[in-house]
Amino acid sequence: STTPVNVTVTGAAGQIGYALLFRIASGQLLGPDTPVKLRLLEIPQGVKAAVGIAMELDDCAFGLLAGIDIFDNPTDGFDGANVALLVGARPRTAGMERSDLLTANGGIFAPQGAAINAGAADDIRVLVVGNPANTNALVAAAHAPDVPAERFSAMTRLDHNRALHQLAKKAGADLSDVRRLTIWGNHSATQYPDIFHAEIAGRPAVEVVADQDWLESDFIPTVAKRGAAIIDARGASSAASAANAAIDHVHSWVNGTPEGDWTSAAIVSDGSYGVPAGLISSFPVTSTGGHWQIVPDLEIDAFSRDRIDASVAELIDERDAVSKLGLL
Numbered sequence: 001s002t003t004p005v006n007v008t009v010t011g012a013a014g015q016i017g018y019a020l021l022f023r024i025a026s027g028q029l030l031g032p033d034t035p036v037k038l039r040l041l042e043i044p045q046g047v048k049a050a051v052g053i054a055m056e057l058d059d060c061a062f063g064l065l066a067g068i069d070i071f072d073n074p075t076d077g078f079d080g081a082n083v084a085l086l087v088g089a090r091p092r093t094a095g096m097e098r099s100d101l102l103t104a105n106g107g108i109f110a111p112q113g114a115a116i117n118a119g120a121a122d123d124i125r126v127l128v129v130g131n132p133a134n135t136n137a138l139v140a141a142a143h144a145p146d147v148p149a150e151r152f153s154a155m156t157r158l159d160h161n162r163a164l165h166q167l168a169k170k171a172g173a174d175l176s177d178v179r180r181l182t183i184w185g186n187h188s189a190t191q192y193p194d195i196f197h198a199e200i201a202g203r204p205a206v207e208v209v210a211d212q213d214w215l216e217s218d219f220i221p222t223v224a225k226r227g228a229a230i231i232d233a234r235g236a237s238s239a240a241s242a243a244n245a246a247i248d249h250v251h252s253w254v255n256g257t258p259e260g261d262w263t264s265a266a267i268v269s270d271g272s273y274g275v276p277a278g279l280i281s282s283f284p285v286t287s288t289g290g291h292w293q294i295v296p297d298l299e300i301d302a303f304s305r306d307r308i309d310a311s312v313a314e315l316i317d318e319r320d321a322v323s324k325l326g327l328l
């Protein structure tokens, strides 16, 4: 179809925004046959920089870019949106208590959810990137009662991609041979990257690697703490890799996941795997027809159970905290 898809990006003038917008406009989000209209949402102080990015987008002469509009309020920013990438958030600053962080982000994601409810297109799909991503998605979804909860998701695809690389490197395998990895739980240091169902060139990953010590003391902490390692090395948080993961997430959601494989995304729980229904938690997921499905019936051993439970406990804590703050 030649009708452009409206893609709203919040935090458009930030570092992830800068890495993301050019890839969306070049067709990597929705494919080479789908024109896009960008709706850039910033806070008033970010608008001038967003105008500059729009100038650069114009200067790329992307054939698929059907228009760019810039907004400083969510009501206009989400009007008619088909896809919304919620990147802008309030970062944790030194000395900030968790309740301060959740309150500040509630002040962003509650009105954005309400604006999505009021004005987004019927097929709206929302990806929350801004941290704390799972709980921000929960808050946004709670303020959009007319939008099915399954249309709200939070990003663990960067964690998934980080895990893919680490496992392929350890096994000396091609990335394309690694399948069925899973990130469970929260996009935080408690996340659990699970290789017990993973395969490398068709063989169980745990047989190929067969190194429990590596799994516990290297793989899991390396994946979970990769964000901090990037900040340490680069002096700035992950941006291009985060943008890449956001592209991957939406592309998988809209265009489907390959037969025989799955990916990871934080989506609303239906109670699967002991994750309380309604929480937005990362699961192994496939997508067909534009809908995520949680991969069913995986066996979870005691080692995995403990780690999934720990991350889910953190999500329950965050949910209870935003609930107490009146944000749900």
Ligand code: NAX
Pocket (backbone or CB within 6 Å): 010, 011, 012, 013, 014, 015, 016, 017, 041, 042, 043, 045, 046, 087, 088, 089, 090, 091, 108, 128, 129, 130, 131, 132, 133, 155, 156, 157, 158, 159, 187, 227, 237, 238, 239, 242
């Ligand atoms: P930046 O600080 O570079 O950019 C954030 C932008 O958001 C700024 O331009 C700011 O003006 C804008 N903004 C703030 N409040 C807004 C609002 N209410 N409406 C619209 N725009 C608003 O941060 P950046 O490095 O781009 O990171 C953005 C978010 O992604 C952060 O919350 C960060 O923690 C999170 N990340 C999430 C990841 C994930 O895997 N889920 C990984 C990367 C990243 O750490």
